[in-house]
Amino acid sequence: MEFNTKVIHGGQKHDPSTGAVMPPIYQTSTYAQVSPGDHKGYEYSRTGNPTRTALENSLASIENGNYGLAFASGLASIDAIMKLLQPGDEVISTNDLYGGTFRLFSSIFKKFGIKFHFVGMDNIDNIEKCINDKTKIIWVESPTNPMLNIIDIRKCAALSRNKNILLVVDNTFATPYLQKPLDLGADIVMHSATKYLGGHSDVVMGALIVKDKELSEKLYFIQNASGAVCGPMDSFLVLRGIKTLHVRMQRHCENGSAVAHYLKSHPKVGKVYWPGFEEHPNHDIAKSQMKDFGGMLSFSLKGDKYEDAIKILENLKVFTLAESLGGVESLSGHPSSMTHASIPKEEREKIGVIDSLIRLSVGIEAEKDLLADLENALQLV
Numbered sequence: 001m002e003f004n005t006k007v008i009h010g011g012q013k014h015d016p017s018t019g020a021v022m023p024p025i026y027q028t029s030t031y032a033q034v035s036p037g038d039h040k041g042y043e044y045s046r047t048g049n050p051t052r053t054a055l056e057n058s059l060a061s062i063e064n065g066n067y068g069l070a071f072a073s074g075l076a077s078i079d080a081i082m083k084l085l086q087p088g089d090e091v092i093s094t095n096d097l098y099g100g101t102f103r104l105f106s107s108i109f110k111k112f113g114i115k116f117h118f119v120g121m122d123n124i125d126n127i128e129k130c131i132n133d134k135t136k137i138i139w140v141e142s143p144t145n146p147m148l149n150i151i152d153i154r155k156c157a158a159l160s161r162n163k164n165i166l167l168v169v170d171n172t173f174a175t176p177y178l179q180k181p182l183d184l185g186a187d188i189v190m191h192s193a194t195k196y197l198g199g200h201s202d203v204v205m206g207a208l209i210v211k212d213k214e215l216s217e218k219l220y221f222i223q224n225a226s227g228a229v230c231g232p233m234d235s236f237l238v239l240r241g242i243k244t245l246h247v248r249m250q251r252h253c254e255n256g257s258a259v260a261h262y263l264k265s266h267p268k269v270g271k272v273y274w275p276g277f278e279e280h281p282n283h284d285i286a287k288s289q290m291k292d293f294g295g296m297l298s299f300s301l302k303g304d305k306y307e308d309a310i311k312i313l314e315n316l317k318v319f320t321l322a323e324s325l326g327g328v329e330s331l332s333g334h335p336s337s338m339t340h341a342s343i344p345k346e347e348r349e350k351i352g353v354i355d356s357l358i359r360l361s362v363g364i365e366a367e368k369d370l371l372a373d374l375e376n377a378l379q380l381v
């Protein structure tokens, strides 16, 4: 089945009792049993819920995996992966990791004796140098947030293979429309389904997808034992979102490209970070592992003035100033004072998060209105 068919039908059956085309929202915590243990496959909704099952089957299908697991948030799904580890185990990850993931690793799991190495992963040698007998996870995010760095997933898979190391890819920014990490050799794909999968800024959710049965059983055990599951209504919303993922992503990519090129030629703009540009340091890797370049980008201003960035953000009208990304509506953000404010200025600037950096999640509105909105705000500085 092609991807564009999978997003609509993959892993789905019509409801057996009524023929309902969409799975009902099974708003129930428990299920009647005829005799103890004699039930229809569901006992309690932390353990399993049919609406969540429908979503989990869809997730497995669109990522070319065999098993999907849905959680209460992206971070809850990351938390479940980390609970596979033992004290003393080591994790290698990128130095421009999503802020919430960094916080979970460094403020919570470090306490339990897990050691983390945060390195510039776009240089594969930096990863190789950190690998030892205790390495259990290589954690990749690509493209990264907010600098849009690209990490070579195939090369990471070559490093982790045959070594008892799990390769995890946070595929939130790319989505399976652009990039299929399991096909590139990853063991676990992770999503903040809050973003593109849900796609409408109306739900918070996380997801994991794997191929291996034994690994899926370990993660299912943690999902049930720790209990950070998502509810049936949220499952329904994300399932509905996934059905238009391919058409939304196509438009996100078209608009993203238009905005990136417009900004690049603007006299007030400093640098534009978008993997679609040939001069992007990892453009060739992006081309080889992604179908297109997505709707996320960042840019800085000439002169790098904090006040200029704020003025632009206050005056954008179609772009809403807000945290999050991946919804149908365009959003803007200021990493140095919002998502990356907790990182010391010096550290932040080392990875490129300077005061004038603005991040855009380009939505699926008319291109003309998005460009006019940016033009209007940029002429004020």
Ligand SMILES: *Cc1c(COP(=O)(O)O)cnc(C)c1O
Pocket: 073, 074, 075, 076, 098, 100, 101, 141, 145, 170, 172, 173, 191, 192, 193, 194, 195, 204, 205, 206
């Ligand atoms: C938002 C996000 C997360 C965290 O997901 P939540 O749903 O907010 O818990 C993790 N990784 C990336 C890349 C994200 O954008």
